[in-house]
Every structure is written in structure tokens, then in C-alpha cells.
Amino acid sequence: MKYGFIGVGNMSSAIIRGMCAGDKFNNEDILGYNRTAAKVEKLSAEYGVTTCYSTQELVEKSDVIVLGVKPQMLPSVLPEVKKYMKDGQLIVSIAAGKEISYLKEELGENVHVIRVMPNVNSRVLSSTSCYTASEDSTEEEIKAVEEMFGAVGSIIKLTEDQFGIFSAVGGASPAFTYMYIDALARGGVKAGMPKDLALKIAADSVMGSAKMVLESGKHPYALVDEVCSPGGTTIEGVCTLHEKAFMDAAEKAVTAVIEKDNRLK
Numbered sequence: 001m002k003y004g005f006i007g008v009g010n011m012s013s014a015i016i017r018g019m020c021a022g023d024k025f026n027n028e029d030i031l032g033y034n035r036t037a038a039k040v041e042k043l044s045a046e047y048g049v050t051t052c053y054s055t056q057e058l059v060e061k062s063d064v065i066v067l068g069v070k071p072q073m074l075p076s077v078l079p080e081v082k083k084y085m086k087d088g089q090l091i092v093s094i095a096a097g098k099e100i101s102y103l104k105e106e107l108g109e110n111v112h113v114i115r116v117m118p119n120v121n122s123r124v125l126s127s128t129s130c131y132t133a134s135e136d137s138t139e140e141e142i143k144a145v146e147e148m149f150g151a152v153g154s155i156i157k158l159t160e161d162q163f164g165i166f167s168a169v170g171g172a173s174p175a176f177t178y179m180y181i182d183a184l185a186r187g188g189v190k191a192g193m194p195k196d197l198a199l200k201i202a203a204d205s206v207m208g209s210a211k212m213v214l215e216s217g218k219h220p221y222a223l224v225d226e227v228c229s230p231g232g233t234t235i236e237g238v239c240t241l242h243e244k245a246f247m248d249a250a251e252k253a254v255t256a257v258i259e260k261d262n263r264l265k
């Protein structure tokens with residue numbers, strides 16, 4: 001099976017790096033075409049993936065074609081893809097906002113399409129992804145996508161009406177978490193700790209806290225209470241976060257992402 005990526009930017013290269021890090025794929029069976037060829041050439045040099053120099057070359061050589069360009073680029077990319085597609089090829093779109101109905105309208109109603117929303121943690125085999133498949137998708141096609149994204153993290157099936165929400169809570173939220181980790185470390189630096197050490201401690205603590213939420217079965221706020229010793233130190237920080245509307249800001253950030261996702265339709 002040949003996996004071809006059109007648009008090898010931040011997201012596709014994270015998936016490719018993740019796919020190459022495991023042992024499930026032959027690296028040369030992963031193909032990439034990017035407007036700026038140097039991005040794919042770098043991955044070819046690092047991992048031995050195959051560089052293509054046109055949409056035509058990529059489409060002709062691939063079984064699974066991953067649309068990795070920004071949603072705004074799809075109107076110019078899809079006609080090119082359509083021109084060179086043949087029966088039996090599968091389209092995988094990772095574009096935010098753009099629905100299966102739009103992709104089928106542009107590529108042809110008989111084209112099989114699976115939408116996936118991954119995140120950049122694919123690069124370290126820790127993506128949180130979801131997919132929804134067009135009704136005509138075959139079991140083999142769904143299996144291929146589950147294997148591809150399962151190899152770079154977790155993947156769940158979701159109805160398309162939930163995609164925008166997933167895009168915020170699963171796709172965009174790593175950015176918020178990276179900001180939070182940096183902010184924690186910055187606080188440590190302010191108090192005198194070297195930044196690299198503070199970052200490592202903050203990131204490790206976030207990873208452990210996520211594990212705790214997933215594995216303890218407890219409500220996150222019950223866990224907050226467990227950390228706050230009466231009259232202790234943590235409660236001072238928790239009250240400060242409340243005062244600065246931390247929860248409200250995070251919730252509004254998710255809503256803002258969903259609203260933008262809806263505007264891309």
C-alpha cells in the first residue's frame with residue numbers, strides 16, 4: 001500500500017515522522033508532494049520516504065491520497081487531484097472544517113473519502129485522532145486508515161457532526177497545552193530555576209496528570225481537591241487561577257476554535 005501526502009507541512013510531516021518511527025510501514029511506500037519541494041526532500045534524506053515533484057506524480061503513484069494542505073488551498077488542489085485519480089484510490093482528508101459532502105462534490109460522488117482529524121503529537125506516536133468515512137467506504141479502506149493513524153497514536157470513529165468539536169478538543173488543544181507547559185516553566189524560571197529543567201518538570205507533570213484523569217476514574221475537580229492541602233500552598237495557586245479566569249479562558253478558546261471550524265465549511 002502506497003500512502004501519498006499532498007502538502008507536507010507541520011501536520012503531514014508529523015504523521016510521516018511518526019509512521020517512519022514505527023515498524024509498520026516501508027518508508028519508501030510513503031510519498032510526499034509539497035509546493036516547496038525542500039520540505040519533502042528533507043524527509044526523504046532523513047527517512048527514505050519518496051519525494052514526488054507534482055500532484056500528478058503523487059496521485060499516479062499512491063493508493064491512499066492524504067490531503068495535507070490547508071482548507072483554503074483545497075479549491076485549487078482538488079481539480080488537479082481529480083484529473084489524475086483512478087478507480088480504487090482512497091482520499092483521506094485531514095483538513096479542518098471541510099466536510100465529506102464538499103470533497104465528494106469536488107472530486108466526484110463515486111470517490112471514497114475518509115475524513116481524519118489528527119494532532120501534531122503524531123510525531124511522537126501520541127496523536128489523538130478521529131475519523132468518519134463516506135458511506136461507500138469499504139472495510140479495507142477503514143482498516144487502512146485505522147492502521148495508518150493507529151500507528152501514530154489513538155484513533156476513534158466519530159460522526160461528522162462532532163468533527164468540529166473534536167478539532168478543538170483533540171486537534172487544536174495541544175497548542176493550548178504547550179502554552180500551559182511553557183507558562184508553568186516560566187513561573188519556575190521567575191523563581192530561579194533554569195528553563196530547560198523547569199520545562200522538563202512541567203511537561204512530565206502534565207503527562208502524569210493526564211494519566212491520572214484517564215486512569216483514576218475521578219472527576220478532575222476531585223483530583224484538584226486532593227492536591228490542595230488545607231491551609232497549604234496549592235490552594236493559593238488554584239484561587240489565583242480562578243481569579244484570573246483560567247477555566248473560563250480555556251473554555252472560550254475551545255468555543256473560538258469550533259466557531260472558526262464552522263466558518264470553514
Ligand SMILES: NC(=O)C1=CN([C@@H]2O[C@H](COP(=O)(O)OP(=O)(O)OC[C@H]3O[C@@H](n4cnc5c(N)ncnc54)[C@H](OP(=O)(O)O)[C@@H]3O)[C@@H](O)[C@H]2O)C=CC1
Binds near residue numbers: 033077
Ligand atoms: N497543524 C496541526 O496541528 C493540524 C492540522 N490539521 C490540518 O492539516 C492541514 C495542514 O495544516 P498544517 O500542516 O498545519 O499547515 P502547513 O501550512 O504547515 O502545511 C501545509 C503545506 O501545504 C503545502 N501546500 C500548499 N499548497 C500546496 C499545493 N498546491 N500543492 C502541494 N502542497 C501545497 C505548503 O507548502 P509550502 O511549504 O510551499 O507553503 C505547506 O507545506 C490543514 O488542513 C489543517 O486543518 C489537522 C489537525 C491538526
Ligand SMILES: O=C(O)[C@@H]1CCC=N1
Binds near residue numbers: 096167168171172
Ligand atoms: O489550526 C488549524 O487549523 C488546525 C486544525 C486543528 C489543529 N490545527
